[in-house]
Amino acid sequence: MDHPSRYVFLGAGAIGSALGGLLARQGREVLLVARGEHARVMADRGVTLRCPDLTETVAVPVATAPDEAHLTVDDVLVLTAKTPQAADVLDTWGDAPVHDRDGIEVGRAADVLPVLVALNGVAGEEIALRRAERVFAVCVWCPTVLLEPGEVIVRGAPLRGVFHLGRYGHSPDPAADSSLLASIATDWEPAGCLVRPTDAVMGWKYRKLIANTGNALEALLGDTTGAEDITTAARAEAEEVLGAADLPVVGKEEARAGWEPEGLEFLPVPGEPAQLGGSSWQSLMRGTGSIESDYLNGEIALTARRIGRPAPVNAGLTALARRAAREGLRPGSITADELRRALGLE
Incomplete structure (x- = not known):
C-alpha cells in the first residue's frame, strides 16, 4: 500500500463519525459505514460536528453494506463499532472484495487491507486478528458524544484527541507498517488528531x-x-x-x-x-x-x-x-x- 486514499469507518457511531467528519473537513477521503436513522441523516445532510470552537456540517459519503463501498487496495478499514458488534461487522466486511487500481479483484478485505481497531477495552484486537491479517491497535483519547442522528459532539479543542497506534500481532514487514502509520499521522494531524505510533500500544490500552x-x-x-x-x-x-x-x-x-x-x-x-x-x-x-x-x-x-x-x-x-x-x-x-x-x- 502506498499513501491511503480513503478511510472506511466500520460502525460510524460517535468516534467513527467524529473522525470521519474531521478528516472530510480537511479534504481527506472517507466512507462512514452506519445504519438506521443516523446513516440516513448523514447521507442526506452530512455529519454535524459540534465542538467547543466550531459547529459545522460536513458532507460525507455513507454506506450501509459492502456492495455500496467498492473497496480498493488503497483503503484502510477503521473499526469503530462497539466491541459487542465487532465480530459481526468484521465478518460482513472482511469478506468484501477488494480491487486494484485497474478495477481487478485481488482478494478479500480481511486478507488485503489493514484494520485499525479503535475500540475501548483490549478484546477488539483479538476479535480482529481471528479474521484479518494486518491488525493495528488504536488507543483513542478523544471524548465524543452521539445522541442525535447525524450530530456528534467533540469536546477537545483546539486539538481533538490523541491516538496511540501500533501493530498487533506479528509483523512480516515492519517497514511497511511504519510507512502506513506515518501516512496516517500525516492525514489525521491537520484535523486536530494527534497520532503517536508506538510498540507499546497495548500498554496504553x-x-x-x-x-x-x-x-x-x-x-x-x-x-x-x-x-x-x-x-x-x-x-x-x-x-x-x-x-x-x-x-x-x-x-x-x-x-x-x-x-x-x-x-x-x-x-x-x-x-x-x-x-x-x-x-x-x-x-x-x-x-x-x-x-x-x-x-x-x-x-x-x-x-x-x-x-x-x-x-x-x-x-x-x-x-x-x-x-x-x-x-x-x-x-x-x-x-x-x-x-x-x-x-x-x-
Whole structure:
C-alpha cells in the first residue's frame, strides 16, 4: 500500500463519525459505514460536528453494506463499532472484495487491507486478528458524544484527541507498517488528531481500560458526583488485577504526559449540557439494548478469574450495567447509596 486514499469507518457511531467528519473537513477521503436513522441523516445532510470552537456540517459519503463501498487496495478499514458488534461487522466486511487500481479483484478485505481497531477495552484486537491479517491497535483519547442522528459532539479543542497506534500481532514487514502509520499521522494531524505510533500500544490500552472502569458508574448513576469512592474502588481493583496478571500497563505519569499535550483541552460545547457521559452512558441514553461493560469492567473480572483473584467491584458493575441495558433503564436508575450496597462497599 502506498499513501491511503480513503478511510472506511466500520460502525460510524460517535468516534467513527467524529473522525470521519474531521478528516472530510480537511479534504481527506472517507466512507462512514452506519445504519438506521443516523446513516440516513448523514447521507442526506452530512455529519454535524459540534465542538467547543466550531459547529459545522460536513458532507460525507455513507454506506450501509459492502456492495455500496467498492473497496480498493488503497483503503484502510477503521473499526469503530462497539466491541459487542465487532465480530459481526468484521465478518460482513472482511469478506468484501477488494480491487486494484485497474478495477481487478485481488482478494478479500480481511486478507488485503489493514484494520485499525479503535475500540475501548483490549478484546477488539483479538476479535480482529481471528479474521484479518494486518491488525493495528488504536488507543483513542478523544471524548465524543452521539445522541442525535447525524450530530456528534467533540469536546477537545483546539486539538481533538490523541491516538496511540501500533501493530498487533506479528509483523512480516515492519517497514511497511511504519510507512502506513506515518501516512496516517500525516492525514489525521491537520484535523486536530494527534497520532503517536508506538510498540507499546497495548500498554496504553490497558491504562485506558483502568480509566474506563468508571464508564459503568456514569451509565448507572448519571451524575457520579459523590460517588468518587466507588470510582476509586473500581480503578484500584483493576490496577491490582492487571498488575497481578503481569499485563503491560503504561505508567500513570507517562499516561498523564501522553494524554495532556499542549493544545488539547476538554471543554464545554455551546448549547450542550455540561454533564455528558462516555460510551456506556450514551448506550443507555439511546436505549440501544446493549452496553460494552462486559469488555471494560468485565475484562477486569475475566482477568481476575484467570489468575484466581477476586474482583467483586468490577464483576458487580458488569452485571448491573448489563441488566440496565437489557431492561432499557436510563442513567440515574440507581443511587450511589444503592450502588454501594449492591457492590458490598458499605
